[in-house]
Amino acid sequence: MSINQNTSSPRDAQWREELRKATPVKERTSIPRVKMPELPADYRVTCNEEVNQGLSAEAAVLEARRCMDCPDPQCVTGCPVNINIPGFIKNIERGEFGKAAVVLKETSALPAVCGRVCPQEKQCESRCLYHKMKKDPVAIGYLERFAADYERINGAASADVEPLKFNGIKVAVVGSGPAGLSFAGDMIKRGYEVTVFEALHEIGGVLKYGIPEFRLPNDVVDVEINALAALGVKFVKDCVVGKTISYDDLHEMGFRGVFVASGAGLPRFMGIPGENFVGVMSSNEYLTRINLMGAGRDGYDTPVLKGRNIAVIGGGNTAMDSVRTARRMGAERAMIVYRRSEAEMPARAEEVKHAKEEGVEFMTLHNPVEYLADEKGRVKTMRVQRMQLGEADASGRRSPVPVEGDVVDISVDLVVVSVGVSPNPLIPNSIKALEVSRRGTIVVDDATLKSSVDDIYAGGDIVRGGATVILAMGDGRHAAASMHEQLMPAD
Amino acid sequence: MNKILEKEYFSEKVVKLVVEAPSIATSRKPGHFVIVRACERGERIPLTIADADTARGTITLVIQNVGVSTEKICALEPGECLADVVGPLGQATHIAKVGTVVCCGGGVGVAPLLPIIKAMKEAGNKVVTVLAARTKDLIILEDQVRPYSDEVIIMTDDGSYGTKGLVTAGVESVIAREKVDQVVTIGPAIMMKFVAQLTAKYEVPTMCSLNTIMVDGTGMCGACRITVDGKMRFVCIDGPEFDAHKVDFDEMMMRLRSYN
Numbered sequence: 001m002s003i004n005q006n007t008s009s010p011r012d013a014q015w016r017e018e019l020r021k022a023t024p025v026k027e028r029t030s031i032p033r034v035k036m037p038e039l040p041a042d043y044r045v046t047c048n049e050e051v052n053q054g055l056s057a058e059a060a061v062l063e064a065r066r067c068m069d070c071p072d073p074q075c076v077t078g079c080p081v082n083i084n085i086p087g088f089i090k091n092i093e094r095g096e097f098g099k100a101a102v103v104l105k106e107t108s109a110l111p112a113v114c115g116r117v118c119p120q121e122k123q124c125e126s127r128c129l130y131h132k133m134k135k136d137p138v139a140i141g142y143l144e145r146f147a148a149d150y151e152r153i154n155g156a157a158s159a160d161v162e163p164l165k166f167n168g169i170k171v172a173v174v175g176s177g178p179a180g181l182s183f184a185g186d187m188i189k190r191g192y193e194v195t196v197f198e199a200l201h202e203i204g205g206v207l208k209y210g211i212p213e214f215r216l217p218n219d220v221v222d223v224e225i226n227a228l229a230a231l232g233v234k235f236v237k238d239c240v241v242g243k244t245i246s247y248d249d250l251h252e253m254g255f256r257g258v259f260v261a262s263g264a265g266l267p268r269f270m271g272i273p274g275e276n277f278v279g280v281m282s283s284n285e286y287l288t289r290i291n292l293m294g295a296g297r298d299g300y301d302t303p304v305l306k307g308r309n310i311a312v313i314g315g316g317n318t319a320m321d322s323v324r325t326a327r328r329m330g331a332e333r334a335m336i337v338y339r340r341s342e343a344e345m346p347a348r349a350e351e352v353k354h355a356k357e358e359g360v361e362f363m364t365l366h367n368p369v370e371y372l373a374d375e376k377g378r379v380k381t382m383r384v385q386r387m388q389l390g391e392a393d394a395s396g397r398r399s400p401v402p403v404e405g406d407v408v409d410i411s412v413d414l415v416v417v418s419v420g421v422s423p424n425p426l427i428p429n430s431i432k433a434l435e436v437s438r439r440g441t442i443v444v445d446d447a448t449l450k451s452s453v454d455d456i457y458a459g460g461d462i463v464r465g466g467a468t469v470i471l472a473m474g475d476g477r478h479a480a481a482s483m484h485e486q487l488m489p490a491d
Numbered sequence: 492m493n494k495i496l497e498k499e500y501f502s503e504k505v506v507k508l509v510v511e512a513p514s515i516a517t518s519r520k521p522g523h524f525v526i527v528r529a530c531e532r533g534e535r536i537p538l539t540i541a542d543a544d545t546a547r548g549t550i551t552l553v554i555q556n557v558g559v560s561t562e563k564i565c566a567l568e569p570g571e572c573l574a575d576v577v578g579p580l581g582q583a584t585h586i587a588k589v590g591t592v593v594c595c596g597g598g599v600g601v602a603p604l605l606p607i608i609k610a611m612k613e614a615g616n617k618v619v620t621v622l623a624a625r626t627k628d629l630i631i632l633e634d635q636v637r638p639y640s641d642e643v644i645i646m647t648d649d650g651s652y653g654t655k656g657l658v659t660a661g662v663e664s665v666i667a668r669e670k671v672d673q674v675v676t677i678g679p680a681i682m683m684k685f686v687a688q689l690t691a692k693y694e695v696p697t698m699c700s701l702n703t704i705m706v707d708g709t710g711m712c713g714a715c716r717i718t719v720d721g722k723m724r725f726v727c728i729d730g731p732e733f734d735a736h737k738v739d740f741d742e743m744m745m746r747l748r749s750y751n
Binding site: 199200201209237238239240243244245246265266267269271275276277278279281282284285288289293294299300301302303305376377424425426 | 514532563712
């Protein structure tokens with residue numbers, strides 16, 4: 001995809017040429033990378049407030065000036081949805097923050113979300129030319145967030161949206177997480193009548209039940225959802241497609257296309273002795289109780305077990321979210337237990353840094369082998385096996401092997417298991433003709449995201465198994481384009 | 492929001508609600524459950540569907556007031572609304588003609604048993620229903636199960652109604668006198684455990700319906716996990732019905748006390 005197509009801010013625009021000339025490259029590269037203002041660690045563990053405070057306008061403009069507006073910007077190739085990155089950054093540099101947001105919205109349905117939760121260091125920022133100069137890359141993620149927040153607060157990008165002309169074709173979306181929301185946004189803008197069916201009582205999927213507010217405030221998500229609703233997207237809560245209504249019901253209701261974005265539901269456990277003791281739970285349960293159900297906050301009925309010594313098993317972002325949540329819930333000792341070393345950890349570097357600042361202990365190269373409980377069945381001890389790194393495995397990471405005989409017992413009263421998820425079988429089971437992989441994911445054509453059933457497309461974690469918000473969003477956009485092609489071939 | 496149309500007290504602590512839920516009324520089958528939230532900020536709790544009326548678009552729930560959330564639900568009056576009702580969830584009961592079926596229910600477990608009794612009878616089985624409770628006032632739905640039961644045996648702990656004794660005595664009396672092809676048991680975990688022990692002795696296939704702690708009810712949280720035949724199972728998507736002879740009831744009861 002060429003970034004100069006369909007963008008409001010192409011590189012050859014006169015203003016961009018002038019901007020490039022206005023500041024010499026040497027001056028640009030002499031500016032140090034901006035630091036994200038953060039709440040102090042000792043304060044933030046006492047509350048749920050967002051840790052990253054966002055850049056000021058001055059800081060954003062200065063950071064934007066660092067970007068050299070390369071003729072062949074590699075950052076764009078590192079972005080799963082190919083955002084016109086220099087296009088939005090240069091708008092920030094010239095002070096047109098609203099126009100920067102317009103550029104983001106051209107390819108990303110939820111920029112304020114992506115600016116917060118994308119692993120930029122592994123994507124866009126990893127390709128930045130600054131790396132070749134042994135310098136820190138342009139803070140693309142921070143700038144994305146800045147522009148998206150500016151728009152969110154000032155309504156700049158949505159102000160000039162023309163009223164939509166509906167084409168009378170109804171399409172259904174199963175699941176209101178990032179994939180479903182981005183699909184809904186693209187389809188309503190193409191004139192379709194879009195209805196999103198959500199099983200839970202809240203719209204937003206993993207953005208609400210999974211990612212904590214200290215990393216992604218619910219208000220940020222709600223603004224995006226409200227914007228879609230204002231465009232005409234219908235949201236139906238408490239509706240489990242495959243249970244409350246069937247695929248056949250959707251046809252009877254007049255839907256001509258269905259996008260399945262039901263997510264990766266089922267938590268995995270390790271299958272070790274004692275894993276069903278009271279006080280051992282999945283990260284899905286722990287985070288859902290707290291984030292979605294309000295456990296631990298005044299006035300909410302849902303309880304959650306609290307612990308003084310809590311171990312979170314795993315090294316991904318969900319593990320970091322869980323362990324940092326545990327600190328906020330009052331845990332005195334909060335540990336990450338991970339079987340490989342820190343270098344292999346899949347979590348974002350920023351999450352690991354924040355967790356450490358907040359007093360989380362990292363017990364790497366350790367793997368739980370058994371849990372022991374008190375007489376009431378409440379977990380009290382975690383038996384862990386020390387590991388060392390062996391040969392590289394299929395994932396390219398050095399695989400952990402046990403150090404024979406090196407086993408230690410650690411006191412715990414809460415264990416959160418965060419070792420991944422499996423696809424939710426609910427939808428695949430309810431539609432017989434749907435082809436499903438051995439892992440339980442829906443099989444789709446890579447080029448179109450169409451499933452084995454002619455009017456069903458699928459994307460996000462129900463196809464990928466367990467990936468990121470941005471990849472799910474990319475799937476939503478991709479499926480919307482393919483379904484549009486099928487339903488409106490003449491267009 | 493789901494409006495409550497009717498409310499009836501079965502006893503001081505047990506309430507029947509008829510709730511507006513047209514899609515669920517149409518799609519539910521015996522054995523299915525719903526997740527209910529009494530109010531905004533309320534807890535999500537699972538409740539098995541006792542009955543449904545597709546013409547009126549309603550489902551019937553029977554709730555025992557045992558905690559914060561059930562108390563809030565029991566306090567609602569006709570005209571008021573539950574914040575959320577989602578379902579039908581879980582796997583439907585496998586109904587087949589097998590011969591003689593003993594359906595035994597304890598406490599509010601009789602409510603989810605009612606649609607199974609109906610379906611078992613309609614499938615051509617001889618149905619013997621055993622209703623058990625501590626005392627006469629806690630025997631519920633007797634009039635509703637009678638039309639679908641060839642015989643109804645009432646058991647009370649204190650002997651205030653029917654025969655004095657536990658549910659297992661009632662079930663055993665049937666097994667002792669005739670060939671029983673299947674037992675269905677729904678009630679408190681401890682009751683189902685003892686029914687399962689009894690029928691294992693007589694090698695009568697036995698199905699139980701479990702009510703565990705859940706959050707989402709769609710497989711996401713894993714709070715409802717139990718051990719069946721040595722394997723981890725989720726009550727919400729693999730159940731709620733299981734082979735009672737293979738369920739680890741002791742572990743399940745331990746997990747039920749997580750928040751006590």
